[in-house]
Amino acid sequence: MNRSLAKTALAVLALAGVLWNAAPAHAAAPAPWRPPHLPDGHPDLNGVWQVLNTANFDILPHMAKAAMALRAGPNGPVPDKPVLALGAVGAVPAGLGVVDGGEIPYKPEALAKKQENQAHWLERDPEIKCYLPGVPRATYMPYPLQIFQSRSALLIAYEYAGGVRNILFADPGPAPVDSWMGQSVGHWEGDTLVVTVTGQNDSTWFDRAGDFHSDQLTVVERYTPTGPGTLRYEALITDPEVFTRPWTMHMTLYRRVGEDARLQQFKCVEFVEELMYGNLRKEPLK
Amino acid sequence: MTELTRVLSACGLVMALTAAAAQAPAQSPAAAAAPYHVPRTSFGDPDLQGLWTNASITTLERPAWLAKPVLTPEEAVKAEAQYKKWLSDNDKTADAPESEKGDPGGYNSFWLDPGTKFGVVRGEIRTSWIVDPPNGHIPYSAAGGRDAMATGMRQFRDFSGPEVRSLGERCIVGYGSTGGPPMLNVLYNNNYQIVQSPGYVVIVVEMNHDARIIRLGGQHPPDSIRPWMGDSVGHWEGDTLVVETTNLNPGQRFTADVRHRIYLAPNSKVTERFTRVSDHDILYEFKVEEPTAYTQTWRGEIPMHATKGPMYEYACHEGNYSLPGILAGARAEEKTAALAAAGGPK
Numbered sequence: 001m002n003r004s005l006a007k008t009a010l011a012v013l014a015l016a017g018v019l020w021n022a023a024p025a026h027a028a029a030p031a032p033w034r035p036p037h038l039p040d041g042h043p044d045l046n047g048v049w050q051v052l053n054t055a056n057f058d059i060l061p062h063m064a065k066a067a068m069a070l071r072a073g074p075n076g077p078v079p080d081k082p083v084l085a086l087g088a089v090g091a092v093p094a095g096l097g098v099v100d101g102g103e104i105p106y107k108p109e110a111l112a113k114k115q116e117n118q119a120h121w122l123e124r125d126p127e128i129k130c131y132l133p134g135v136p137r138a139t140y141m142p143y144p145l146q147i148f149q150s151r152s153a154l155l156i157a158y159e160y161a162g163g164v165r166n167i168l169f170a171d172p173g174p175a176p177v178d179s180w181m182g183q184s185v186g187h188w189e190g191d192t193l194v195v196t197v198t199g200q201n202d203s204t205w206f207d208r209a210g211d212f213h214s215d216q217l218t219v220v221e222r223y224t225p226t227g228p229g230t231l232r233y234e235a236l237i238t239d240p241e242v243f244t245r246p247w248t249m250h251m252t253l254y255r256r257v258g259e260d261a262r263l264q265q266f267k268c269v270e271f272v273e274e275l276m277y278g279n280l281r282k283e284p285l286k
Numbered sequence: 287m288t289e290l291t292r293v294l295s296a297c298g299l300v301m302a303l304t305a306a307a308a309q310a311p312a313q314s315p316a317a318a319a320a321p322y323h324v325p326r327t328s329f330g331d332p333d334l335q336g337l338w339t340n341a342s343i344t345t346l347e348r349p350a351w352l353a354k355p356v357l358t359p360e361e362a363v364k365a366e367a368q369y370k371k372w373l374s375d376n377d378k379t380a381d382a383p384e385s386e387k388g389d390p391g392g393y394n395s396f397w398l399d400p401g402t403k404f405g406v407v408r409g410e411i412r413t414s415w416i417v418d419p420p421n422g423h424i425p426y427s428a429a430g431g432r433d434a435m436a437t438g439m440r441q442f443r444d445f446s447g448p449e450v451r452s453l454g455e456r457c458i459v460g461y462g463s464t465g466g467p468p469m470l471n472v473l474y475n476n477n478y479q480i481v482q483s484p485g486y487v488v489i490v491v492e493m494n495h496d497a498r499i500i501r502l503g504g505q506h507p508p509d510s511i512r513p514w515m516g517d518s519v520g521h522w523e524g525d526t527l528v529v530e531t532t533n534l535n536p537g538q539r540f541t542a543d544v545r546h547r548i549y550l551a552p553n554s555k556v557t558e559r560f561t562r563v564s565d566h567d568i569l570y571e572f573k574v575e576e577p578t579a580y581t582q583t584w585r586g587e588i589p590m591h592a593t594k595g596p597m598y599e600y601a602c603h604e605g606n607y608s609l610p611g612i613l614a615g616a617r618a619e620e621k622t623a624a625l626a627a628a629g630g631p632k
Contacts, residue, residue, distance in 0.1 A: 132599075148482070181599055265514060
């Protein structure tokens with residue numbers, strides 16, 4: 001009896017202790033994570049960042065498959081001739097997609113064009129010719145990007161094709177001319193960097209799956225620090241020529257650290273010379 | 287006082303020629319006392335940020351038509367007028383004489399933007415960027431000169447395939463060492479944007495949208511890593527950014543502008559110094575060291591001036607009609623020659 005009383009007493013004391021210890025933590029609920037700020041007061045986005053997704057293959061949900069370029073086989077699609085030799089190296093990893101709602105609201109004729117793009121991927125995807133990727137595709141190419149941020153400037157350098165974007169913080173008005181990477185005008189909304197991209201030409205795609213846009217594209221990007229090593233990236237896509245309504249995508253950018261935090265050079269122009277100009281050699285390769 | 291005269295008085299280093307010509311009497315050694323205070327970034331580094339240009343009539347090496355290392359303001363005005371005339375005389379019109387129709391020439395002067403003034407460095411109107419050796423020429427050794435000539439001649443004569451054409455025609459990097467190192471002025475698009483962040487200085491070269499990412503501190507990569515524009519590591523010496531570049535790509539060892547040629551031996555070490563000498567001017571110095579290709583270390587000095595944006599996207603490869611045109615032209619010439627050798631088309 002005494003023993004159980006003692007046990008009970010100990011248990012009560014122990015519980016009280018737990019509550020006592022726990023109480024202060026409850027009083028000050030874990031503070032939301034606050035990103036480090038530069039001396040000028042804006043969140044410090046400096047660093048080397050990269051996605052860990054398969055959006056560059058297809059921004060929509062997709063299962064793994066044998067190749068981007070397929071042709072009909074006796075029992076379903078098989079890799080097309082030009083990519084057959086690549087075997088598993090040429091296969092496509094699966095992904096749950098990055099488009100909110102899992103659907104791109106194409107106008108009917110635009111959807112037909114996307115499907116045609118898919119069927120002619122090898123001839124049409126601008127990535128195959130090492131063309132600048134445009135926005136938002138630059139963000140989720142399977143290469144890192146680096147943000148250089150100071151009080152007066154914010155520059156994004158992309159490893160792929162050596163693309164660069166200078167983010168303007170004073171709106172100069174409409175872009176003087178269309179370009180591959182467009183004109184980027186930024187502002188801060190709290191800890192979120194918001195960048196409006198206009199003036200992009202109609203030659204870039206969203207992915208290898210033929211998803212495309214016109215020169216009426218506007219992209220509003222939102223970069224929000226969500227932890228010491230992560231940024232949430234959102235893009236609002238508006239293009240009344242191609243889509244029936246605006247749509248959004250979102251994904252996570254991860255910080256590369258230590259020795260990995262360095263952009264290498266991927267100036268791929270020289271890698272596509274045989275593809276693009278090989279037929280013009282004095283002695284074309286057999 | 288004009289802004290330019292103020293700059294001249296304040297630092298006595300770099301000024302625009304117009305000021306030199308118009309305000310020369312105002313130049314007094316007594317006024318050079320107040321040193322220029324280089325602004326700082328929010329993280330404490332000397333602030334070099336902004337858009338800069340090195341457009342100028344002055345070239346890497348001293349051209350034959352300018353015998354003197356330094357011009358008087360009167361000589362400069364005369365030479366600048368002569369240069370302007372040459373540019374416009376170069377223009378060919380659609381109704382050119384029959385004798386010139388086979389040769390379309392280069393760009394009309396409308397498309398060129400080489401600058402209209404000689405560069406002024408340390409108060410001198412310079413006729414070459416190279417100051418050492420004093421003759422204003424790259425001091426090639428016999429071996430360096432041979433490789434420079436052989437590499438250059440191949441680019442001028444060999445049209446057998448894309449890889450033997452110049453880096454500019456291939457859209458791999460801008461021509462004439464516009465991206466450097468050393469960063470040299472060419473016939474157009476002589477614009478640079480400098481952006482700094484903690485631990486980095488980035489120079490975006492307009493041609494071809496190349497970001498030279500300079501790490502402040504650290505080591506160069508193994509010898510097998512040889513990027514275009516080399517590998518650059520920087521540090522601050524007082525207010526001066528010092529950048530050492532090694533690991534140069536052998537494919538970049540010869541490059542030419544209409545006005546200069548530069549052979550950069552692949553094992554060269556290039557040291558650049560960026561000193562902001564006024565709100566509107568950076569003094570850019572460089573030296574090239576390589577014991578086999580040159581008989582001595584050679585050095586140059588180039589003024590960079592603040593300029594206005596926007597800096598446009600130079601998407602070279604995406605619109606490269608030239609390279610397939612050049613190769614197809616060579617194939618057409620070979621076909622014509624073969625037909626002629628076989629008796630000619632009837």
